[in-house]
Amino acid sequence: MGSELIQITLANRPGAPRPAAGSPGEAANFAPWHLVDGRIATNEACGAGPSPGPANAHQPPETLATSGALKTFYIETFGCQMNVHDSEKVQGVLLARGMIPVEDHAQADLVLYNTCSIREKAAQKVFSRLGTFRKGRSGTRKAIAVLGCVAQQEGERFFERAPQVSLVCGSASYARLGQLLDQLEAGERRVTGLALDTDECFETEMTRRDNPFRAYLTIIEGCDQHCSFCVVPMTRGPQRSRASDKILDEARRVVDQGYTEIQLLGQIVNAWHDPSPARLSFAELLSRVGEVPGIRRLRFTTSHPRYFTPDIVQAIDANPILCDQVHLPVQSGSTAVLARMLRGYTREEYLEKIQGIRRARRAISLSTDIIVGFCGETEEDFEQTLSLIREVEYDQVFSFKYSARPNTLAEGSRDNVAEEEKGRRLTELQELQRQIQVRRNQALLGESFEVLVEGYQARLGQAVGRSTTNRVINFPGSPEDVGRYLTVKVTSAGPNSLVGVRA
Numbered sequence: 051m052g053s054e055l056i057q058i059t060l061a062n063r064p065g066a067p068r069p070a071a072g073s074p075g076e077a078a079n080f081a082p083w084h085l086v087d088g089r090i091a092t093n094e095a096c097g098a099g100p101s102p103g104p105a106n107a108h109q110p111p112e113t114l115a116t117s118g119a120l121k122t123f124y125i126e127t128f129g130c131q132m133n134v135h136d137s138e139k140v141q142g143v144l145l146a147r148g149m150i151p152v153e154d155h156a157q158a159d160l161v162l163y164n165t166c167s168i169r170e171k172a173a174q175k176v177f178s179r180l181g182t183f184r185k186g187r188s189g190t191r192k193a194i195a196v197l198g199c200v201a202q203q204e205g206e207r208f209f210e211r212a213p214q215v216s217l218v219c220g221s222a223s224y225a226r227l228g229q230l231l232d233q234l235e236a237g238e239r240r241v242t243g244l245a246l247d248t249d250e251c252f253e254t255e256m257t258r259r260d261n262p263f264r265a266y267l268t269i270i271e272g273c274d275q276h277c278s279f280c281v282v283p284m285t286r287g288p289q290r291s292r293a294s295d296k297i298l299d300e301a302r303r304v305v306d307q308g309y310t311e312i313q314l315l316g317q318i319v320n321a322w323h324d325p326s327p328a329r330l331s332f333a334e335l336l337s338r339v340g341e342v343p344g345i346r347r348l349r350f351t352t353s354h355p356r357y358f359t360p361d362i363v364q365a366i367d368a369n370p371i372l373c374d375q376v377h378l379p380v381q382s383g384s385t386a387v388l389a390r391m392l393r394g395y396t397r398e399e400y401l402e403k404i405q406g407i408r409r410a411r412r413a414i415s416l417s418t419d420i421i422v423g424f425c426g427e428t429e430e431d432f433e434q435t436l437s438l439i440r441e442v443e444y445d446q447v448f449s450f451k452y453s454a455r456p457n458t459l460a461e462g463s464r465d466n467v468a469e470e471e472k473g474r475r476l477t478e479l480q481e482l483q484r485q486i487q488v489r490r491n492q493a494l495l496g497e498s499f500e501v502l503v504e505g506y507q508a509r510l511g512q513a514v515g516r517s518t519t520n521r522v523i524n525f526p527g528s529p530e531d532v533g534r535y536l537t538v539k540v541t542s543a544g545p546n547s548l549v550g551v552r553a
């Protein structure tokens with residue numbers, strides 16, 4: 051295989067490489083001062099506590115009374131790829147207004163947090179960030195907006211909990227963001243966008259894509275599954291699928307812009323149904339997007355096992371553009387626990403799907419999500435999860451301790467596995483998976499595969515590439531390699547990444 055294939059140049063790349071909003075570097079960049087009317091001011095009441103004191107709870111924040119006051123913005127994103135992509139759309143809206151992004155919240159007129167509420171710990175993050183902006187006793191302040199899942203979950207209550215916030219907007223209302231900002235600039239003190247079931251979330255005038263290599267495309271919003279642990283139906287609303295012609299238009303557009311990799315997104319991506327007369331199946335959609343001239347890699351996430359049909363594997367087999375990688379969250383290896391989670395499949399049915407994937411002509415890399423310590427999970431149930439992990443041999447497992455979420459069906463059940471025991475189970479599971487990953491990665495020694503180079507670490511002289519199976523491989527390279535497709539041979543392997551040389 052030749053080494054050079056296509057290089058993404060700055061001219062055709064929509065955004066220069068920069069750390070994604072929310073990267074640790076940026077998050078650590080907090081300072082106890084901010085811009086007031088273009089001047090730096092100290093924030094007297096700035097505190098690091100997680101939530102503002104109740105004393106301010108019923109006092110509305112001071113307003114941005116002057117029109118056009120919001121000139122600069124800072125955005126931080128928590129959570130899943132859907133949120134990352136939503137933030138790209140939000141940035142598109144802000145840039146179209148002529149606003150300028152800044153790398154430090156201290157310099158921003160508008161600070162936005164795009165939040166995640168999938169687990170309690172994730173939801174708390176925004177409150178600890180907001181502690182930085184505790185209301186001062188006097189003076190005009192910057193505007194603070196809370197977007198995403200915690201915004202949707204808390205709604206108007208957010209203003210009670212965090213009076214320094216002036217805009218609360220859920221993901222289904224981002225198309226209205228411009229209008230909400232107009233209201234703020236016109237002097238309104240508290241504005242909200244909390245509709246849950248709009249289709250407007252798909253088509254945006256402009257998206258500022260942060261990832262220079264991978265274009266995300268939302269194809270389905272919301273979720274109707276109501277798994278008993280999961281807050282998503284409450285925060286992202288009912289399932290809405292985007293029409294296939296619109297998806298194909300956007301796919302062609304991003305390829306024209308220079309992207310060669312596309313990732314189709316949805317919380318339940320393979321439950322996508324074509325609302326247009328074309329009535330494509332999800333597998334047909336994959337094939338059609340995979341035929342867009344110029345595309346080299348197509349991924350999709352996250353699949354639900356219930357809708358993972360054999361035609362998806364056939365589509366992957368038929369077109370090498372479709373990456374040999376499937377993320378298929380199992381959540382538990384115990385049929386009894388799966389039933390209480392309302393997942394809609396048994397352990398055996400899940401394993402049948404896995405066998406179907408394993409029978410593909412190309413070896414397909416598998417990853418999953420697992421929750422340990424769900425309500426009533428016994429030691430035996432947990433052992434079944436471990437045995438499923440041994441049987442499937444995933445390449446990657448994302449594992450979490452169960453945390454009860456508001457308004458979910460399991461919220462009323464007894465969260466009766468002790469925190470310490472959840473921790474023990476998590477550690478045991480992660481150790482087992484680490485060993486599996488070491489073994490599976492070491493089996494790749496001496497093999498060569500194509501990587502898309504996504505970064506370069508100058509200190510180490512190392513390029514960082516990603517394989518079609520989503521494996522990360524480091525190899526001696528140069529800054530010019532970034533954006534190229536190269537062939538690399540594996541020379542050593544750890545649990546989470548590989549090391550190689552140009553083949």
Ligand code: 5AD
Pocket residue numbers: 168169279280281379381419420421450451452453454455
């Ligand atoms: N507690 C712990 N983990 C959860 N997840 C979803 N809801 C919860 C919860 N209440 C995990 C699931 C899901 C992943 C994105 O987060 O494993 O697939």
